[in-house]
Amino acid sequence: MLSLPAPVRIHIxxxxxxxxxxxxxxxxxxxxxxxxxxxxxxxAHNPERAAGARLGVQWRDLFYDARQRYLKELADIPLAHKA
Incomplete structure (x- = not known):
């Protein structure tokens, strides 16, 4: 299996x-x-799943930073506008 280019991995x-x-x-x-x-x-790019357990540190950090930003953006939406 070939390694994916960095932009594809980041997107995933x-x-x-x-x-x-x-x-x-x-x-x-x-x-x-x-x-x-x-x-x-x-x-395999999800560090919270068994398949992603061996994901590198830099990719884990990117995942958790993106997750944190996403959750913060959701928290900033007023309750009346949430779906």
Whole structure:
């Protein structure tokens, strides 16, 4: 299995950090980068899953930073405007 380019990995990590499903991320990678990935390969970029347990420190940090920013943005939305 070939290593993914950094922009693709970043896209995957940010999508997963924002609670997108692996299937949604697979579709967005196909549309944006023209790459066909399996859901399992995408899932391997989620450090909160067993498949992503061996994810590198820099990628873990990026995931948790993106997750924190996403949750903060959600918290800033007034309650009356949340879906």
């Amino acid at each position: 990590l940010i999508g997963l950090a924002c609670f997108e499903t692996p299937e949604t991320v697979v579709t967005s990678v196909k549309e944006k980068f023209g790459l066909t990935l399996s859901r399992q390969r995408v899932e």
